[in-house]
Amino acid sequence: MAEAANGYDSSSIKTLSPLMHIRHRPGMYIGRLGDGSHPDDGIYVLVKxxxxxxxxxxxxxxxxxxxxTLDAGSVTVRDYGRGIPLDKVVACVSEMNTGGKYEGDAFAYSIGLNGVGTKAVNALSEKFxxxxxRDGRFHExxxxxxxxxxxxxxxxxxxNGTYVxxxxxxxxxxxxxxxxxxxxxxxxxxxxLNSGLSIYLNGQLYLSRRGLEDLLETETGEDKIYPIIARKTPTVEFALTHSDNYGETTYSFVNGQYTNDGGTHLSAFKEGVLKAINEFSGKSFKADDVRDGMAGAIAIKLRDPIFESQTKNKLGNTDVRGPVVAAVRDAIVDFLHKNKEVAEVVMDKVTRNEQMHRQIQAMKKKGQAAAVKSKLRIPKLKDCKFHPGEKWPRGLTPSDTMIFLTEGDSAAGSLEVCRDVNCQAIFALxxxxxNCYGEKFEKIYTNEELTFLMQALGIEDSTDFLRYDKVVIATDADVDGLHIRNLLITFFLMFFEQIVLSGHLYVLETPLFRVQVPKQTPIYCYNEAERDAAARKLGKKAEITRFKGLGEISPKEFGKFIGEEMRIQPVTLDNTKNIPELLGFFMGNNTPKRREYIMTNLEVPKYE
Known part of the structure; x- marks a missing residue:
């Protein structure tokens, strides 16, 4: 009786084939699905x-x-390796836990060890x-x-080779x-990561001769204050330099896989750099003194990598720490002893960082009492229950955590009513x-608003302690809202660019129009084209409402826009060397040039 009443009996128990499991639960294998508008969307994982x-x-x-080759949404990939053994072609691309990477030396340093990746691509493809x-014969x-x-x-x-x-x-x-x-x-x-490998995409060549040294050269350009320090062994490769920018920029890789959330190898790299500087100088600098302005990259080869998920964004192997720390420390110390001029520049940069951090600490102490009182008087943060690094309830993961940076109390009020209190926080500006462009980091602590923001995000001391996976800017789609968005992006790029480079900063898209007829579910549109299509669909009786701000959207309506139907766009950059020029143009004092650019490129939408 109880089973029947609850609708739960033996018929409720299902066993899915591996193929159907991939299609029913694709997120377990490729992360997010998406439509290609985000760099981590599933279609890029399939290619990867x-x-x-x-x-x-x-x-x-x-x-x-x-x-x-990329052609009208279809992808072909051809390598010139050994080719899959002909009698195992079907099994290797369709049978789970089948592959040549489990044991032996056929693939000593493989990116994927679980026998899942190609099967997931096959299962999630309309055609594959x-x-x-191999040796004059083929199997297709x-x-x-x-x-x-x-x-x-x-x-x-x-x-010889494999074509997919x-x-x-x-x-x-x-x-x-x-x-x-x-x-x-x-x-x-x-x-x-694979110097000497020629990769062609629709005929365009991607080739590097110097590996990670080329990576940092591309990313930093003329910003670097000394030549890149680089070292490569069969299992560890790293590159390092500094600029006069704030924050740190790091890239980490395992067996050719970009680990955008770092892991034990990146922590070991940073520790090795710190130990090298202290050993060479005979002093005891703090980690921030060495890392502020640092641009670095670390790549390791590992026989049995342990990642936190199938998407392999973060390494968990603890046994890599010792070897990586030792390799990085010894190589940097050796380089500094052999290159006295570079060593002087490095030590000058670290010393200047130390002095700056002392000034920041003094500013912190000076405003600490006032900050405590202001926190009680102005509750800036409506926090969520769970954060990365904590034990999570079933059905949620640390990647679900986000904080919305809203424009005023009106929008914050709508968000607060309909948010998921487990993983969605709100910070009301x-x-x-x-405008942080051209300002010193110390001045941030004289600004109450930005001080509270740093405290809310947990990034006062390091971006490593970011309390949310996603920082989402949620401002109105008007002139003031866009200006606030630009000011916030400037703040992050000036002082916490690693948050942007690691893919943690987003902009929330909210609908501009609501198109509806009486007694029917309204259609929400994000641009004029969607509005016009909805109006045609609903006919002459359609009523069109233009939302001027987030506060005009009722909490009941807003819920879907921060839930399953949420649209967020990542703030991305091609490389860090563009940041000073970009910020100088849009946020600096070149008003005539900026006005000319706006007048030349401005597109004014026509509203009915």
């Missing part, structure tokens, strides 16, 4: 999984070229073709949504489109924050 296999071949000393060529298999449709084999004059062609399933990735800038960024990372 195929390329990873090609990189594994190059790492083993075979196949120095990869050809990639794999063709392996064709699939649709993971189901085998046909096979072919025979003789061929083609070079796939089209992501439009049912799972509705309206998807590849953005070339996201793919190009990934391919350059592959090139930097009182008005336009200070």
């Amino acid at each position: 999984e195929i390329i990873d296999n090609c990189i594994d071949e190059f790492t083993m000393g075979v196949g120095k070229r990869i050809d990639i 073709t794999v063709r392996s060529t 298999a064709r699939f649709e949504r993971g189901v085998l449709q046909g096979e072919e084999e025979g003789e061929t004059a083609e070079r 062609a796939f089209t992501p399933d439009g049912e799972l990735f509705p309206g998807y489109a590849f953005k070339s800038e996201y793919l190009e960024k990934r391919l350059w990372m592959y090139a930097y 009182r008005g336009k924050p200070m």
Whole structure:
């Protein structure tokens, strides 16, 4: 009786095949789905999984070229490695836990060790073709949504290697489109990590000769204050330099995989740099003294990497710490002893950082009592219950945490009513924050608004302690709202650029229009094209409401815009060397040039 009443009996228990499990729970295998508007959307993970296999071949000393073609939403990838064993082609791309990376030396330093990646691509693709060529023979298999449709084999004059062609399933990735800038960024990372490997995307070559040294050269440009320190061994490669910018910029990789959330290898790299500076100088500088203005990259090769998820964003191996710290420390100390002029520049930078941090600490102490009182008087933060690093309730992960930076109390009130209190926090700005362009870091502590913001985010001492996975700017889509957005982005780029580079800063998109007819569910539109399409769909009786600000959207309506239907756009940069020029143009004192640019490029929407 109880079972029947609750609708839970033996018929409720289902066993999914591996194929159906991937299609029903794709997030477990590729993270987010998306439509390609975010660099971490699933369609880019599908491409990555195929390329990873090609990189594994190059790492083993075979196949120095990869050809990639992108055409109308379909992708082909061809490597010139050993090729999949012909009698195992179907199994390797469709049977879970099947592959050549579990034991032995066929793939000593593989990116993927779980036998899952290519199977996930196959299962999540509308069409998938794999063709392996070995020693004059080939075997080809064709699939649709993971189901085998046909096979072919025979003789061929083609070079050895593996060819994969796939089209992501439009049912799972509705309206998807590849953005070339996201793919190009990934391919350059592959090139930097695999010096000597030629990667072609639609005929364009991506090639690096100096590895991570090229990466930092591209990212820092003329901002660096001394030549890049670089060292490479068979298992550890790193590069390091400093600029006069604030904050630190770091890149970390494991077996060719970009770990944008770092991990034990990145922590060990930073520790090694600190130990090297202190050993060379005979002093006891603090970590911040060494890292402020630092740009660094670390790449390691590891036989058994342990990642926190299938998407491999963070390394968990604890045994890498000792070897990485020692390798980095010894190499930097040796370099500084052999390059006295560079050593003088490094020590001058670290000493200046130390002096600046003393001044900041003095400012902190001076305003500490007032800050405590103001916290009680002005409750700036409506916090959530859980944060990264804490034990999470079932169904939620640290990646769900976010804080909305809102424009005033009106928008904050709507958000507060409909937010998920477990993982969504709110920080209400009182008005336009200070323009931080050209300011010293010490001055931030004289500004109550920005001091509270740093405290809310937990980044006063280091961006490593960021209390939320996503920092979401939620301002009105009017002139004032866009100005506040620019001021906040300037604040992060000036002093906490690692938050931007690590993909933690976003802008919330909210609907501009509501189109409805009586007694029907309204349609919310984010641009004029969507508005016009909705109006045509609903007919002449359609009523169109233009939202002027977030506060005009009722809490009942707002819930869906920060829930499953939430649209957030990442704030991204091609490289850090563009930051000073970018901020100087848009936030500096060049008013005539900026006015001319705006008047030339301004597009004024026409409203009915």
